[in-house]
Amino acid sequence: MRFFSDNAAPVAPAVMAALAAVNHVDTAYDGDAASRALDARLGEVFEAPVTVFWVATGTAANALALAAICPPHRGIVCHRDAHIQNDEGGAPEFYTHGAKLLLADGPGAKLDPAGVAARIDGIPGDVHRVQPAALSITNATEYGLVYTPAEVAALGDFARERGLRLHMDGARFANALAHLGCTPADLTWRGGVDVLSLGFVKNGGMSAEALVFFDPALAAGTAERRKRGGHLLSKGRYLAAQIHALLEDDxxxxxxxxxxxxxxxxxxxxxxxxxxxxxxxxxxxxxxxxxxxxxxxxxxxxxxxxxxxxxxxxxxxxxxxxxxxxxxxxxxx
Amino acid sequence: MRFFSDNAAPVAPAVMAALAAVNHVDTAYDGDAASRALDARLGEVFEAPVTVFWVATGTAANALALAAICPPHRGIVCHRDAHIQNDEGGAPEFYTHGAKLLLADGPGAKLDPAGVAARIDGIPGDVHRVQPAALSITNATEYGLVYTPAEVAALGDFARERGLRLHMDGARFANALAHLGCTPADLTWRGGVDVLSLGFVKNGGMSAEALVFFDPALAAGTAERRKRGGHLLSKGRYLAAQIHALLEDDxxxxxxxxxxxxxxxxxxxxxxxxxxxxxxxxxxxxxxxxxxxxxxxxxxxxxxxxxxxxxxxxxxxxxxxxxxxxxxxxxxx
Amino acid sequence: MRFFSDNAAPVAPAVMAALAAVNHVDTAYDGDAASRALDARLGEVFEAPVTVFWVATGTAANALALAAICPPHRGIVCHRDAHIQNDEGGAPEFYTHGAKLLLADGPGAKLDPAGVAARIDGIPGDVHRVQPAALSITNATEYGLVYTPAEVAALGDFARERGLRLHMDGARFANALAHLGCTPADLTWRGGVDVLSLGFVKNGGMSAEALVFFDPALAAGTAERRKRGGHLLSKGRYLAAQIHALLEDDxxxxxxxxxxxxxxxxxxxxxxxxxxxxxxxxxxxxxxxxxxxxxxxxxxxxxxxxxxxxxxxxxxxxxxxxxxxxxxxxxxx
Amino acid sequence: MRFFSDNAAPVAPAVMAALAAVNHVDTAYDGDAASRALDARLGEVFEAPVTVFWVATGTAANALALAAICPPHRGIVCHRDAHIQNDEGGAPEFYTHGAKLLLADGPGAKLDPAGVAARIDGIPGDVHRVQPAALSITNATEYGLVYTPAEVAALGDFARERGLRLHMDGARFANALAHLGCTPADLTWRGGVDVLSLGFVKNGGMSAEALVFFDPALAAGTAERRKRGGHLLSKGRYLAAQIHALLEDDxxxxxxxxxxxxxxxxxxxxxxxxxxxxxxxxxxxxxxxxxxxxxxxxxxxxxxxxxxxxxxxxxxxxxxxxxxxxxxxxxxx
CATH class of the missing domain: 3.90.1150.10 (Aspartate Aminotransferase, domain 1)
Structure with a gap:
C-alpha cells in the first residue's frame, strides 16, 4: 500500500480515453484542436483571459514560470522548504540562468508578508546584492497546508508594493481548491497571482501540467523558452487532451x-x-x-x-x- | 492528406496498448520496472552495454547529449542545415550553456572528414577561439540521406584523431537502419558514435525518445541534467513502455x-x-x-x-x- | 619592430599621469568623481545624453552590450569574420546566456542591408528557429575598412524596419573617426546605433573601454550584469581617469x-x-x-x-x- | 576620515612604479615577461608548484575559482554571510551557470566541519536535490576573524571525506597571514585548500588579484573561462606587475x-x-x-x-x- 507519494498513481480512465480520442493525424506541436482550445477552456475555469502552455512536468512549469518573471541577475523569494528550492535539481536556476532563490521562513512552509519582508527588507538596493524580482508560493504547501484567498491576497498586495511578481506552484492546486471550496479565480489572480503552475499529473493525469499566465504580456518569450527547454512536444495533442479530460465535469x-x-x-x-x-x-x-x-x-x-x-x-x-x-x-x- | 511531416502521425496501437498495460501504481520517476529494463533491452538491440535515458522530445535528447560531450566554452561541429542548428530554438546552446555550433558543409546535409576539417583545421589553438569538442551528425539527414556504416566509421576515426566526441541525431535512425539493413551496432558504436539520440516519436511513439550512451562514463551528469531540464517525468513508466512496445518484434x-x-x-x-x-x-x-x-x-x-x-x-x-x-x-x- | 597588433603598445603618458592624479582615497566602485563625470563628458563628445559604463576589456564591453539588446533565446546578426564571432572565446554566448550569432557575409568584413537580409529573411517566424533581435557591426572592421555615416544609417534604417537593435563594436572607433573626419554623433546614434563599445585600450589606454548607450532605457540591467560578470572594479577611478585623459584635447x-x-x-x-x-x-x-x-x-x-x-x-x-x-x-x- | 572600507584606498607607490616600469611594448594578453613569471613567483611564496591567473577583481577570481570546482548542477557550501553569497551580485551563479549556494552557519562567519555537516548531511543523494561539490571559506572572514592552519586543515579533511573541493576566498588573505605569522603554505594547500582567490586590491594594488590553483589539473578550462568572461586583458603586464610589486620584499x-x-x-x-x-x-x-x-x-x-x-x-x-x-x-x- 503506497502512501509514499501521489506522484506514481495510475492515470484516470477518462484521461486514457482522451488519449485514444485524439489518436489520429492532426497538426503537430500545439497547433492541434485540443491545444488551441486550452486558453478558452482554462479561461472559463478561471473566469478571465489566460495564456496557457502545456508542459510534461511540474518542474518545467515552475522553471518556465520563474524564467518569465525573474531576470538572471535577480532573485525569487520562496520558502526554505519550497519544492523549487529543494526538489527540482536546480531547474529554477537553470531556466532563469542563475537567478538566486532567497529563502524565507514560516510555519508549515507557508509564507506571509512579514516573513517575506524579514528576508528582503534588509537587502541594500545596490548592484552588489541580488535584488528580489518575484515571490513564489506553493498551494497546497509542501506540508499540505492551504493558503486561503485572503492569505493569497495579502501576499499579492505585498508583492505589488515591493514590485515583485507572484508565482503560485499549484502542483496540488486542486487539493487546495477542494479543501477551500472557493473559485479558482479567488485563489489566484483576484489575489494578485501573476502566473500559476497548475498540476494535473498528481491528480489523475499522465504527463500534462498547465502553465497559466493571468497577464498575457508576462507570457512573452515563454513559447520560445519552452521550445528551447525541449518541452514543445511534437504530438502536443496528447498533453492537451489530458487537461481537457481532467477539467471535464470537474x-x-x-x-x-x-x-x-x-x-x-x-x-x-x-x-x-x-x-x-x-x-x-x-x-x-x-x-x-x-x-x-x-x-x-x-x-x-x-x-x-x-x-x-x-x-x-x-x-x-x-x-x-x-x-x-x-x-x-x-x-x- | 498530410505529407507535411511525420511528426504528427497517430500513435501505434501497440504503443497505446503498452500505456494501458502500465496503468497501475508503480515506483515514480525511472524507478519502475519498465524504465529499469531499458538499459538491458537496448543493450540487446545494440549488442553492447549502454546507458539509456528516456526523454519526451528529440530536442531534449539532442541537447542533453551535446551537454554531455561539450563544455560551455567549446564548440560542436555540425552541418549548416542540421536540425540542432536550425530547428531547436537554441536548445543546444541552452543545455550546453552557450557552446558554439560550428557549421560545416556537405551535399545533402551530410558531412565527411574533409568537410569537417575544412571548418576546424584553420582555428588557431588559443583561448580567443572557441575550440571544437564534438561532432554531431544526423542519420538519416535533414534531406533524407543515409550515412552508411563506412561513412560513420570514417567520421568516427576522424573525430577520435581530432579529439572530438561523436554524437548522432537519430530522430529517423530507424529509417536509416531500414534502408541499410545493417545492425544498429554497425551504424553507431562500431563506427565510433559515442552517444545517440534514438527517435521513436516520428515512428509510432507518442512522447518517448531514448538517449543512448555507448560509454557509460560519458553519461555522468546526464541524470542530473535531465532533472534540471524538467525532463524527469514522475510517471516515467509511460515513456519506457512506449520504447519497449516499439522495439517488440522490431x-x-x-x-x-x-x-x-x-x-x-x-x-x-x-x-x-x-x-x-x-x-x-x-x-x-x-x-x-x-x-x-x-x-x-x-x-x-x-x-x-x-x-x-x-x-x-x-x-x-x-x-x-x-x-x-x-x-x-x-x-x- | 612589432606590427603584430596594436593591442600591446605602451600606455600614453597622459594616461599614466591621470592614474597618478587619482591616486588618493576616493569613493569605491563607480562612485568617485571621475566615474561620475563620464556620462556628461561623453555626452559632450556625442552631443547627446548617454549612459556610460567603464569596463576593462573590449570583450566585456561587447558582451555586455549584446546582453542588453538580445535575450537568451534570440540571435545577433554579425559578419562571419566579426571579432565577436571569432576572437572572444564565446563571451557573447556567455553573457547573453546562449544567444546565437547569425553569420552574414560582405566584402572586407562589412555588412550592408542586402547582406543582412540574405541571412535573416528566410528564417520562418516560429519558435523552432532562433529569431534575430540585434545586428552588430564593427567600425573600423576586422580588415581595417570604415563604415561611413551613410552606410551606418542605411543599416540603422534596416535594423529599425526589421525590429533589430544596432550595436557597433568600436574597438577602433577612433581610427574610423580619424579617417572620416565626421562627428562621433554622425557615426553612431544619428545613424541608428543603439549602443557602442568604445575602445581606448588599443589607442593609448591601459585597461579602460567605454560602453556607451544612446538610449538610457536600453541600459537597464547593465550595471547588474557588469557586477555579475566581475567587471565592477572597486577602484574604478583608475579606469575612468584613463578615458578622461584620452578624451582631453582629443x-x-x-x-x-x-x-x-x-x-x-x-x-x-x-x-x-x-x-x-x-x-x-x-x-x-x-x-x-x-x-x-x-x-x-x-x-x-x-x-x-x-x-x-x-x-x-x-x-x-x-x-x-x-x-x-x-x-x-x-x-x- | 574613511573607515568605510579598505577597497577605495590609494595604490601603493611601489605599484605605481611597477606600472611605469612595464610601460613599453611587450607581448599582449599574458604572454609578457611579467605574466609568464607569475607561476614561478607565487610558487616561491607558496613553496609548491601553482598555476596562477591574474584577474582584475576579487569577484572574478572567486567566480572563476568556483566554476572550476563545481558543475552547473551541483552546489557550493558557504557561510550564510559569505561575500560570494551576499556581495557579488550573483557572479558565482553566473560563472557556474546556476550552481546553488548552500548556506551554512557559524559564529563570526566562520565555518567548521560540524556546521558544514549540519547543512549537507541531510540531503538525500538523488537527482532531485542539488548535491554539494565544493566548500568555500573566507580568510579573513567577513567579520575579520581568521581561520588558523589547524582550522583550515580540519575543513580540508572534512571536504576530502565528503568529496568536496575546497576554495578559499582570500580577499584579505594577507591580513590573515600577518595576524597568524604562519606561512602561506600552512594556511592553504597544506590544509587541503585546492584553489585560492588571493587579493591584492584591498592591500595596495590597483586592479590585480591572483587566482591560485594548487592542483594544476583543476585549472583546466580556467584560461578559456577567463577569456569568455572578458577578463583576459590585452595589456596584462600591467596586472602582473602589480602582483610582483606587492610581493617584492613582502x-x-x-x-x-x-x-x-x-x-x-x-x-x-x-x-x-x-x-x-x-x-x-x-x-x-x-x-x-x-x-x-x-x-x-x-x-x-x-x-x-x-x-x-x-x-x-x-x-x-x-x-x-x-x-x-x-x-x-x-x-x-
Whole structure:
C-alpha cells in the first residue's frame, strides 16, 4: 500500500480515453484542436483571459514560470522548504540562468508578508546584492497546508508594493481548491497571482501540467523558452487532451476531494501524532523508528521526512480500504 | 492528406496498448520496472552495454547529449542545415550553456572528414577561439540521406584523431537502419558514435525518445541534467513502455520500412524533379509555385522547403492509398 | 619592430599621469568623481545624453552590450569574420546566456542591408528557429575598412524596419573617426546605433573601454550584469581617469591619426600587394611565405592572416622610423 | 576620515612604479615577461608548484575559482554571510551557470566541519536535490576573524571525506597571514585548500588579484573561462606587475600588518563595544544611532552593518593620526 507519494498513481480512465480520442493525424506541436482550445477552456475555469502552455512536468512549469518573471541577475523569494528550492535539481536556476532563490521562513512552509519582508527588507538596493524580482508560493504547501484567498491576497498586495511578481506552484492546486471550496479565480489572480503552475499529473493525469499566465504580456518569450527547454512536444495533442479530460465535469476536483478525504480519515486516527493540520492530501506524523518499522511490516510504504517524522500522501486513486487500513494501523500503534 | 511531416502521425496501437498495460501504481520517476529494463533491452538491440535515458522530445535528447560531450566554452561541429542548428530554438546552446555550433558543409546535409576539417583545421589553438569538442551528425539527414556504416566509421576515426566526441541525431535512425539493413551496432558504436539520440516519436511513439550512451562514463551528469531540464517525468513508466512496445518484434523497423516504402513510391513517380535520392522517408522535389498550388488543390499538404522546392514526408501510418494518390498526382503534373 | 597588433603598445603618458592624479582615497566602485563625470563628458563628445559604463576589456564591453539588446533565446546578426564571432572565446554566448550569432557575409568584413537580409529573411517566424533581435557591426572592421555615416544609417534604417537593435563594436572607433573626419554623433546614434563599445585600450589606454548607450532605457540591467560578470572594479577611478585623459584635447583622435598615417605610409609602398584599401591602422598584404620570412628576418613581427596573406597593424605609438623601415622593406621585396 | 572600507584606498607607490616600469611594448594578453613569471613567483611564496591567473577583481577570481570546482548542477557550501553569497551580485551563479549556494552557519562567519555537516548531511543523494561539490571559506572572514592552519586543515579533511573541493576566498588573505605569522603554505594547500582567490586590491594594488590553483589539473578550462568572461586583458603586464610589486620584499605583508595594527588600536579603545575579536583589519562595534551620528559629526565615515552595529575597516594606507583620532573618539563616547 503506497502512501509514499501521489506522484506514481495510475492515470484516470477518462484521461486514457482522451488519449485514444485524439489518436489520429492532426497538426503537430500545439497547433492541434485540443491545444488551441486550452486558453478558452482554462479561461472559463478561471473566469478571465489566460495564456496557457502545456508542459510534461511540474518542474518545467515552475522553471518556465520563474524564467518569465525573474531576470538572471535577480532573485525569487520562496520558502526554505519550497519544492523549487529543494526538489527540482536546480531547474529554477537553470531556466532563469542563475537567478538566486532567497529563502524565507514560516510555519508549515507557508509564507506571509512579514516573513517575506524579514528576508528582503534588509537587502541594500545596490548592484552588489541580488535584488528580489518575484515571490513564489506553493498551494497546497509542501506540508499540505492551504493558503486561503485572503492569505493569497495579502501576499499579492505585498508583492505589488515591493514590485515583485507572484508565482503560485499549484502542483496540488486542486487539493487546495477542494479543501477551500472557493473559485479558482479567488485563489489566484483576484489575489494578485501573476502566473500559476497548475498540476494535473498528481491528480489523475499522465504527463500534462498547465502553465497559466493571468497577464498575457508576462507570457512573452515563454513559447520560445519552452521550445528551447525541449518541452514543445511534437504530438502536443496528447498533453492537451489530458487537461481537457481532467477539467471535464470537474474530474480534477473530484479526484482531489477523494485524495483529501483519505488524508482526513488518516488524520482522524492520528490524534496527537499529527504535526500539521490536514488541509489537503498529505499527513505528517510523529513516528518513532520502531513504530515506522511496525507500519512498514504491515505493508505500508511512506516517506521518512525527518528524524521521528513521516509523511503519508493519499492519491486520487487510493482505495478506501487502504486508507482505512492505514488509519486503523496508526490508531493501533 | 498530410505529407507535411511525420511528426504528427497517430500513435501505434501497440504503443497505446503498452500505456494501458502500465496503468497501475508503480515506483515514480525511472524507478519502475519498465524504465529499469531499458538499459538491458537496448543493450540487446545494440549488442553492447549502454546507458539509456528516456526523454519526451528529440530536442531534449539532442541537447542533453551535446551537454554531455561539450563544455560551455567549446564548440560542436555540425552541418549548416542540421536540425540542432536550425530547428531547436537554441536548445543546444541552452543545455550546453552557450557552446558554439560550428557549421560545416556537405551535399545533402551530410558531412565527411574533409568537410569537417575544412571548418576546424584553420582555428588557431588559443583561448580567443572557441575550440571544437564534438561532432554531431544526423542519420538519416535533414534531406533524407543515409550515412552508411563506412561513412560513420570514417567520421568516427576522424573525430577520435581530432579529439572530438561523436554524437548522432537519430530522430529517423530507424529509417536509416531500414534502408541499410545493417545492425544498429554497425551504424553507431562500431563506427565510433559515442552517444545517440534514438527517435521513436516520428515512428509510432507518442512522447518517448531514448538517449543512448555507448560509454557509460560519458553519461555522468546526464541524470542530473535531465532533472534540471524538467525532463524527469514522475510517471516515467509511460515513456519506457512506449520504447519497449516499439522495439517488440522490431515494430520500429517495420514502421520505418513502411514509411520508406511510401517515399520510394513517390520518388519513382517524380523523375527529374527529384533533388536528392530517397534513402529514408523524405522526398524533396523541384516544384514550381503553380505546381505546388495544383497539388495543394488536390488535397496534399506539404512543406515549402525553399524557393521552387518542396518536401514530402511519409509517416509510418500513411495509407498506401495516399502515397499512391500523391505519386499519381506528381506524375500527372 | 612589432606590427603584430596594436593591442600591446605602451600606455600614453597622459594616461599614466591621470592614474597618478587619482591616486588618493576616493569613493569605491563607480562612485568617485571621475566615474561620475563620464556620462556628461561623453555626452559632450556625442552631443547627446548617454549612459556610460567603464569596463576593462573590449570583450566585456561587447558582451555586455549584446546582453542588453538580445535575450537568451534570440540571435545577433554579425559578419562571419566579426571579432565577436571569432576572437572572444564565446563571451557573447556567455553573457547573453546562449544567444546565437547569425553569420552574414560582405566584402572586407562589412555588412550592408542586402547582406543582412540574405541571412535573416528566410528564417520562418516560429519558435523552432532562433529569431534575430540585434545586428552588430564593427567600425573600423576586422580588415581595417570604415563604415561611413551613410552606410551606418542605411543599416540603422534596416535594423529599425526589421525590429533589430544596432550595436557597433568600436574597438577602433577612433581610427574610423580619424579617417572620416565626421562627428562621433554622425557615426553612431544619428545613424541608428543603439549602443557602442568604445575602445581606448588599443589607442593609448591601459585597461579602460567605454560602453556607451544612446538610449538610457536600453541600459537597464547593465550595471547588474557588469557586477555579475566581475567587471565592477572597486577602484574604478583608475579606469575612468584613463578615458578622461584620452578624451582631453582629443588625444584619442590624435593617437588614431598617428596610427592611421603609419598604415597609409605602408600601404603606399605596397602597391598591388594591398588586399583592402587602408582606411584605418591595418594593412593586409599578399605575401608569399618566402617574402614573409624575409621580412621577419629583418626584424618585423606581424600576423599570418591566411595562406599568402599577412596583417600589419600600426599602433598609436609606432615610431615613424619603424613604419618607414617597413615600407621600405616591402617596397624592396 | 574613511573607515568605510579598505577597497577605495590609494595604490601603493611601489605599484605605481611597477606600472611605469612595464610601460613599453611587450607581448599582449599574458604572454609578457611579467605574466609568464607569475607561476614561478607565487610558487616561491607558496613553496609548491601553482598555476596562477591574474584577474582584475576579487569577484572574478572567486567566480572563476568556483566554476572550476563545481558543475552547473551541483552546489557550493558557504557561510550564510559569505561575500560570494551576499556581495557579488550573483557572479558565482553566473560563472557556474546556476550552481546553488548552500548556506551554512557559524559564529563570526566562520565555518567548521560540524556546521558544514549540519547543512549537507541531510540531503538525500538523488537527482532531485542539488548535491554539494565544493566548500568555500573566507580568510579573513567577513567579520575579520581568521581561520588558523589547524582550522583550515580540519575543513580540508572534512571536504576530502565528503568529496568536496575546497576554495578559499582570500580577499584579505594577507591580513590573515600577518595576524597568524604562519606561512602561506600552512594556511592553504597544506590544509587541503585546492584553489585560492588571493587579493591584492584591498592591500595596495590597483586592479590585480591572483587566482591560485594548487592542483594544476583543476585549472583546466580556467584560461578559456577567463577569456569568455572578458577578463583576459590585452595589456596584462600591467596586472602582473602589480602582483610582483606587492610581493617584492613582502610589501603585501607589511601593508597588511599596518592595516591590522590600526584595527587593533581601535579595538583597544572599544572595550565592551567590540562584537568580534579583531584578528585582521576590521572592527565591528555596538553603536547606538546617536553615537554613530556623533562619530560621523566628527568626520568619521563607516558602514552601518546592522541595527546598532557598525563596521570600521582600516586600510593599508590609513594614517596613524586617523586611527588614533578614531580610537580617541570611540573611547570618548
Amino acid at each position: 474530474l480534477w476536483l473530484a479526484n482531489a476531494r477523494a485524495a483529501n478525504a483519505g488524508a482526513t480519515r488518516i488524520a482522524a486516527a492520528a490524534g496527537a501524532r499529527l504535526i500539521y493540520p490536514v488541509e489537503a492530501n498529505e499527513v505528517f506524523l510523529a513516528l518513532a523508528p520502531a513504530e515506522a518499522a511496525h507500519l512498514r511490516g504491515q505493508g505500508f510504504d511512506f516517506y521518512d521526512w525527518a528524524a521521528g517524522e513521516a509523511r503519508f500522501v493519499v492519491s486520487w486513486h487510493q482505495p478506501a480500504t487502504e486508507t482505512a487500513a492505514l488509519a486503523a494501523a496508526i490508531a493501533g500503534l | 515494430l520500429w523497423l517495420a514502421n520505418a520500412r513502411a514509411a520508406n516504402a511510401g517515399a520510394t513510391r513517390i520518388a519513382a513517380a517524380a523523375g527529374a524533379r527529384l533533388i536528392y535520392p530517397v534513402e529514408a522517408n523524405e522526398v524533396f522535389l523541384a516544384l514550381a509555385p503553380a505546381e505546388a498550388a495544383h497539388l495543394r488543390g488536390q488535397g496534399f499538404d506539404f512543406y515549402d522547403w525553399a524557393a521552387g522546392e518542396a518536401r514530402f514526408v511519409v509517416s509510418w501510418h500513411q495509407p498506401a492509398t495516399e502515397t499512391a494518390a500523391l505519386a499519381a498526382a506528381i506524375a500527372g503534373l | 588625444l584619442w583622435l590624435a593617437n588614431a591619426r598617428a596610427a592611421n598615417a603609419g598604415a597609409t605610409r605602408i600601404a603606399a609602398a605596397a602597391g598591388a600587394r594591398l588586399i583592402y584599401p587602408v582606411e584605418a591602422n591595418e594593412v593586409f598584404l599578399a605575401l608569399a611565405p618566402a617574402e614573409a620570412a624575409h621580412l621577419r628576418g629583418q626584424g618585423f613581427d606581424f600576423y599570418d592572416w591566411a595562406a599568402g596573406e599577412a596583417r600589419f597593424v600600426v599602433s598609436w605609438h609606432q615610431p615613424a622610423t619603424e613604419t618607414a623601415a617597413l615600407a621600405a622593406a616591402i617596397a624592396g621585396l | 610589501l603585501w605583508l607589511a601593508n597588511a600588518r599596518a592595516a591590522n595594527a590600526g584595527a587593533t588600536r581601535i579595538a583597544a579603545a572599544a572595550g565592551a563595544r567590540l562584537i568580534y575579536p579583531v584578528e585582521a583589519n576590521e572592527v565591528f562595534l555596538a553603536l547606538a544611532p546617536a553615537e554613530a551620528a556623533h562619530l560621523r559629526g566628527q568626520g568619521f565615515d563607516f558602514y552601518d552593518w546592522a541595527a546598532g552595529e557598525a563596521r570600521f575597516v582600516v586600510s593599508w594606507h590609513q594614517p596613524a593620526t586617523e586611527t588614533a583620532a578614531l580610537a580617541a573618539a570611540i573611547a570618548g563616547l
